[in-house]
Amino acid sequence: MKARSETGSANPPVFTEAPGALTSYQPEPGTPPPAQAAPGVEVTRASRPHTRVCVIDRLLAWLRELTQFGLVGALAFIIDSGMFNLLQHGPTGVLAGHPNTANLVSAAVATAFSWVANRSWTYRGRTRESMAREAALFAFANAGGILITQFCLLFTHHILELTGPLADNVSAYVVGFALGTAFRFFFYHYVVFTGDGDAAPN
Numbered sequence: 001m002k003a004r005s006e007t008g009s010a011n012p013p014v015f016t017e018a019p020g021a022l023t024s025y026q027p028e029p030g031t032p033p034p035a036q037a038a039p040g041v042e043v044t045r046a047s048r049p050h051t052r053v054c055v056i057d058r059l060l061a062w063l064r065e066l067t068q069f070g071l072v073g074a075l076a077f078i079i080d081s082g083m084f085n086l087l088q089h090g091p092t093g094v095l096a097g098h099p100n101t102a103n104l105v106s107a108a109v110a111t112a113f114s115w116v117a118n119r120s121w122t123y124r125g126r127t128r129e130s131m132a133r134e135a136a137l138f139a140f141a142n143a144g145g146i147l148i149t150q151f152c153l154l155f156t157h158h159i160l161e162l163t164g165p166l167a168d169n170v171s172a173y174v175v176g177f178a179l180g181t182a183f184r185f186f187f188y189h190y191v192v193f194t195g196d197g198d199a200a201p202n
Contacts, residue, residue: 072122076110081169083105084172100154103146111139134193138192141191144180152172153171153176
């Protein structure tokens with residue numbers, strides 16, 4: 001009995017594993033777990049593609065709005081300039097010698113067209129609940145554009161003393177139209193059409 005116990009204590013059993021066998025790691029009691037990356041780092045890296053997509057979507061929204069606004073503006077420009085030249089320099093010359101009055105009439109007709117086209121197409125998803133308030137703001141924006149054009153005509157006629165058809169058209173429909181269009185675009189986007197709707201560029 002004595003020899004058997006000594007033999008058992010002197011030769012403890014040995015466990016061997018086959019090559020390539022998978023084993024699970026179990027740390028010793030009191031051993032800290034392996035270091036892991038902070039959660040914030042992973043979130044930041046994962047959010048980069050989403051941020052990039054948001055920027056692209058915003059740029060595309062701006063481009064789409066600018067394109068539609070430009071098309072409506074181009075048609076309004078044709079209506080405005082065509083009627084202006086018909087009233088001011090046409091065969092009948094109804095308002096010949098009165099460029100400011102002719103510009104007011106033509107701009108009013110073009111504004112009515114622009115109101116309908118922009119509300120039903122360009123800013124269809126961003127119209128206000130109060131149509132009266134929106135119409136008032138729209139009229140104010142176009143009045144500002146008309147005043148810019150009026151100032152350009154007054155400057156050409158009374159300061160530069162240029163009263164020919166070329167001077168009128170350059171003043172009203174090149175310089176004045178460009179400045180007035182820029183003013184209207186930003187006023188429409190940030191003030192007039194700000195109701196709930198599809199995603200809009202900020």
